[in-house]
Amino acid sequence: MTEQYVDGNALAGPLRELFAVDMTAADGRCVSCGLDAPVAALLVYDHGPGLVARCPNCSGVVLRLVRSPQAAWLDLRGVECLRIPMPPEGRVIV
Amino acid sequence: MARAAVPGGLSPRLAWRVGRLVEIRDETPTARTLVLEVAGWPGHLAGQHVDVRLTAQDGYQASRSYSLAAPQDGERVEMTVQRVPDGEVSPYLVQTYRIGDPVEVRGPVGGWFVWRPTDTAPVLLVAGGSGIVPLMAMVRARRAACSRVPFRLICSARAPDDLFYADELRRRVRDDAGLDVAYVWTRQAPPQWPGPPRRISVADVNTHGWPSDLAPVCYVCGPTGFVEAVADILVALGHDPRRIRTERFGPTGG
């Protein structure tokens, strides 16, 4: 059967609830295998108690997000650093 | 574009807004386009999506993500919803949802699977089934911006009756210079179609796409298996994986 994952694009809404900018266009490096890839290219397992984003190369866990009524738990254990595109200062983005 | 400027150039916190249904267009027997008017809509880019939240009388809520089908148009947003059998939300939106009724909308979201009218690289769009929705937004945004960027679209659909936007695609190809559209039929081809129905192949992408040395940006959208197959084909044809942008629908609960 088809594996139950979608693209990192699916993280756009849930992460945008936490961050002021879009995080799916951010580039990150996988802690397990060193792959550089945008968050949008992660494989997201969204049929479960939370969201689990895995590296498309080594399938290591990069990110986990659980949203309860009272809190969000965000685990970024699998990413070394994120390069987040930002609008030039003073500009307004949509 | 945006109205609510925040110091530092950041957009305001993502909030649920009320959208009201103002127009319905049937696309296929099981899919329809919903045009919502969302007060305070900040604008969006082709390829972005929204979260839609429905609340029942007793407070029960369900939300789903939908790609936007059209480029920015004031406070109007369009999405095309395919009815998923036994789904919880899509049967309501396709069959029951009425003009004037409210839903909550949050977005736009997604900054990767987008096309901007300022982009200059040639574009290949590959759509599987309802995966055509965000790609149609790009085709329409190209026209709205009078862009000359060469676009090629490959549409895979089960049968002619299942193809979204069929009439408009014919008009676009006729009127929009630099746009080509090719079709792949997986279950039932139209009369006079050369060859039997079949799945998309290397030959389709090779013939109707761009050579990799033109460094096109490739957008692939559809069910997970379709996107997987097309992405593999593109890599095998020499396209840089970083220029292949994918949007998998996955097996959603509808």
Next chain:
Amino acid sequence: MGIVTPGFQGRRRTTQPALPPGQYLVEDFPVLSAGPTPRVDLDHWEFVIATETGAEHRWTWPQLMALPSEDPTVDIHCVTRWSKLGTTWRGVSLDTLLADVETTADYALVRSYGGYTTNLPLADLRDGQAWIAYRFDGADLAPEHGGPARMIVPHLYFWKSAKWVRGMRLLREDEPGFWETAGYHDYGDPWREQRYQGD
């Protein structure tokens, strides 16, 4: 509460005594997954219990099959709010596996092929409350449902019933597993709605 959308009802909610609070009934068997489905070769499959002193007890697949089996019929409750009643399984009781294991540990951290973990009090695995199941509904357990073998601990939320189980460590101190380190409850009693930490 959001703006009510007229005519929207959503999934049918029922209140019946067999269902814990906040749950709805399903007839199908949803597949929940935090990662790719591991393909486990039965020739290399093993189940290992490691005690707090480092002692290890191992069973190969033929050894597991040779143990006395039970056929429990149980209700299962997923924290994502679906419940399925009267599911039928075949497997080996944890009582059988723990019978010769000397331990004074209070907790277990269950481990799966594919890297998943979940924690439970060891007492909740004893006294006919838990099984290593390898058949569901009269057929070999399908890989997407945790085959070749999964844990079944039906009195706790179903994420405690680890799929693709490969062993467990017995611990003196509780050690949170995959979902428990991301906000889910360490115990997870569906009747007390222990979904998240602090519930």
